[in-house]
Amino acid sequence: MRRIDVLSLPGGALMLALLSGCMVGPKYSKPSVPIAPGYKESPPASFKEDDGWKLSQPSDAKLKGSWWELFADPQLNTLEARVDEANQTLKMADANFRAARANIGFYKASEAPTIGIAPSISAVRDSANQPYLSKTIVNGGEGNFLLPLELNYEIDLWGRIRRQVTAAREQEQASAADLANTRLSLHAELAIDYMEVRSADAQIKLLQDTVKAYTDAVNLTRDRFEGGVSPLSDLTQARTQLDSALVLETDISVTRAQFEHAIASLIGVPPAQFTLAATPINLNPPTMPDVPGTLPSQLLERRPDIASSERQMAAANEQIGIAQAAFYPTLNLSAIAGLQGTSALNWFTWPSRFWAVGPTFSETLFDAGRRRATKTIASANYDGAVANYRQTTLTAFQQVEDNLAALRILEVEAQHQHDSTASAEQTLDLSQTRYDGGVDTYLQVITWQTAALNNERNDIDIMRRRMEASVVLIKALGGGWDTTQLP
Numbered sequence: 001m002r003r004i005d006v007l008s009l010p011g012g013a014l015m016l017a018l019l020s021g022c023m024v025g026p027k028y029s030k031p032s033v034p035i036a037p038g039y040k041e042s043p044p045a046s047f048k049e050d051d052g053w054k055l056s057q058p059s060d061a062k063l064k065g066s067w068w069e070l071f072a073d074p075q076l077n078t079l080e081a082r083v084d085e086a087n088q089t090l091k092m093a094d095a096n097f098r099a100a101r102a103n104i105g106f107y108k109a110s111e112a113p114t115i116g117i118a119p120s121i122s123a124v125r126d127s128a129n130q131p132y133l134s135k136t137i138v139n140g141g142e143g144n145f146l147l148p149l150e151l152n153y154e155i156d157l158w159g160r161i162r163r164q165v166t167a168a169r170e171q172e173q174a175s176a177a178d179l180a181n182t183r184l185s186l187h188a189e190l191a192i193d194y195m196e197v198r199s200a201d202a203q204i205k206l207l208q209d210t211v212k213a214y215t216d217a218v219n220l221t222r223d224r225f226e227g228g229v230s231p232l233s234d235l236t237q238a239r240t241q242l243d244s245a246l247v248l249e250t251d252i253s254v255t256r257a258q259f260e261h262a263i264a265s266l267i268g269v270p271p272a273q274f275t276l277a278a279t280p281i282n283l284n285p286p287t288m289p290d291v292p293g294t295l296p297s298q299l300l301e302r303r304p305d306i307a308s309s310e311r312q313m314a315a316a317n318e319q320i321g322i323a324q325a326a327f328y329p330t331l332n333l334s335a336i337a338g339l340q341g342t343s344a345l346n347w348f349t350w351p352s353r354f355w356a357v358g359p360t361f362s363e364t365l366f367d368a369g370r371r372r373a374t375k376t377i378a379s380a381n382y383d384g385a386v387a388n389y390r391q392t393t394l395t396a397f398q399q400v401e402d403n404l405a406a407l408r409i410l411e412v413e414a415q416h417q418h419d420s421t422a423s424a425e426q427t428l429d430l431s432q433t434r435y436d437g438g439v440d441t442y443l444q445v446i447t448w449q450t451a452a453l454n455n456e457r458n459d460i461d462i463m464r465r466r467m468e469a470s471v472v473l474i475k476a477l478g479g480g481w482d483t484t485q486l487p
Contacts (some may be wrong), residue, residue, distance in 0.1 A: 108168075147339045281467075
């Protein structure tokens with residue numbers, strides 16, 4: 001007892017503070033990833049040098065939360081605005097984020113003592129026939145009135161609790177990045193589906209005009225056949241052309257309906273309650289945006305999926321420290337105080353008080369390798385998280401390069417396709433004139449009708465692909481998001 005008295009309270013508090021400051025396990029350091037100084041693919045010629053692809057002056061000023069406004073399409077803007085308020089996938093991601101945020105409080109509560117109270121009233125009578133009990137001490141029963149206040153507190157000697165709190169915070173940040181990535185993906189998916197619908201509208205409008213022209217051709221050929229000017233083969237060929245165009249129009253209508261249904265699902269309404277007015281993409285095309293770029297090194301801070309994998313990696317590192325702390329003893333401080341009486345009359349009197357307090361050290365001496373296995377698992381999970389982080393980064397670079405290449409190549413292809421379409425239409429006019437003059441057979445007319453139709457459809461399809469490549473490039477660049485938006 002004298003030796004205990006020598007230990008002063010300030011000295012004990014200092015020792016406790018020093019012990020609480022220890023933390024075992026590895027310190028987190030973000031692993032390196034392979035990064036090129038710039039992108040291999042150059043931007044399309046339509047991208048101006050001051051739009052951000054000049055390596056010395058990267059800029060993303062145009063990219064912002066409502067990045068779809070770059071396409072200057074009011075109908076698209078209206079649809080995109082409905083995603084955040086009604087999409088159920090986004091609501092699920094938001095619920096996961098709120099759960100991850102609440103998880104911080106769960107682990108942080110371990111940094112404070114747990115205090116509880118358990119009042120009870122009981123009456124006990126010992127059996128006179130109880131083994132090893134003298135019958136002379138048996139009475140008619142006794143009462144027990146108990147009002148205890150209990151305190152339990154684990155002193156965080158090795159940083160296990162602090163690491164749990166840190167891991168929970170990192171998981172919250174990962175969940176926030178997942179939410180941002182889900183939002184970005186849903187908005188991009190809606191934009192792509194919208195471009196698909198508008199492209200289908202243009203295809204259907206083209207085929208409707210084609211069907212009308214082919215119908216006129218059938219009627220003209222029938223008149224020529226009935227007049228003995230054209231053979232029956234010309235009439236059957238004209239009918240075949242018309243029927244083929246009708247089949248193609250029906251097929252595209254099915255595709256158009258499917259994309260319209262997909263948009264309805266994205267904005268949270270049943271497909272039966274949603275109708276998107278036909279707006280051919282070639283009649284009033286959306287603005288082809290000049291997408292601002294970033295350096296590859298900056299992409300690491302602007303992609304929510306990269307941020308999520310990096311935060312998951314940091315949380316996995318904390319799990320190694322938590323597993324390492326299991327090899328060291330734990331120190332718990334317990335205390336109990338309260339009132340205990342034999343009846344309600346003496347329950348709340350001063351002599352009924354009781355208390356007990358004291359620390360407890362505990363250490364596992366043998367667990368047949370359980371702790372070692374737990375640490376090995378944590379280390380393996382961390383290695384896997386590192387590999388996932390690096391692969392996610394490489395995939396991000398690939399997506400940017402892919403869509404830069406697509407936009408650059410499609411820009412050239414679009415010009416060639418315009419020229420090809422114009423040539424096909426001119427040749428069709430010439431072949432029709434020669435047929436009317438009896439110089440060419442109707443087979444030549446059909447051949448160039450098919451060529452002209454295919455070229456006009458290719459024009460529409462290339463426009464759609466350029467729009468969708470712009471959407472995917474914006475998504476690949478993070479849509480204006482960056483890690484400063486993490487909680």
